[in-house]
Amino acid sequence: MNAHPSPAAARRLHLRSRWQNAARWPLVALGLAFVIGYSVYVLAEDLPPETHGAIFAILALAWICFLVDYVVRLALTPLGHKWMFVRHNVVDLLSVLLPVFRALRVLDLLRDIPYLQRRSGAAVRTRIIIVAAAYAVFYVYFLSLSTLQAERNAPGARIQDFGDAVWWACETLSTVGYGDMYPVTTAGRFSAVLLMIGGIIIVGVVSGTVVSYLSDRIRHVPETSNEDD
Structure with missing residues (x-):
């Protein structure tokens, strides 16, 4: 199997890379706007209808932009690599389908931190822990919002305010x-x-990373001879 892409495939990959670079920061801004807008939409119940309508329009615009970005990148991926693209961009696909994953796109900022670009063992572990912690925070926050929106006025609901929702999300996560x-x-x-x-995923990843760190530290501890012989 030829490891090098054909000229046509290489051109498509180049165009996809240019699109990703151009769309990265606008999508991060939209992700932040989505987080803020959805927070206000759920938590501020007494806003006038026109304000709620404007916020809903922002949320819809963010969803459309994420959808367009995913479709364009998938279309620019060569035929033989489309399934690999889907497998390696699961969060991007989920961000089109579910609001909570839409907010997680702002974590792309972590890729631009120079230290996290290094490939040493310490840098990789640091990147995993930071990303896992960020995912956990976004998970708890956004799923608390979505659960509160669904539960607040439901008959027999126990989750009636944001504090209840966060407590429930933390103990569940x-x-x-x-x-x-x-x-x-x-x-x-x-x-x-x-x-x-x-x-399950976050706790497993963090636990495995901590075990890996401890194993690495133990492996590099110099052995001392018994001087009391």
């Missing part, structure tokens, strides 16, 4: 699950499933 708070709506339970899956 950490796999503790006290049972004092739980969703009763379909949308709220779907958020709970996402939190459970995310908790």
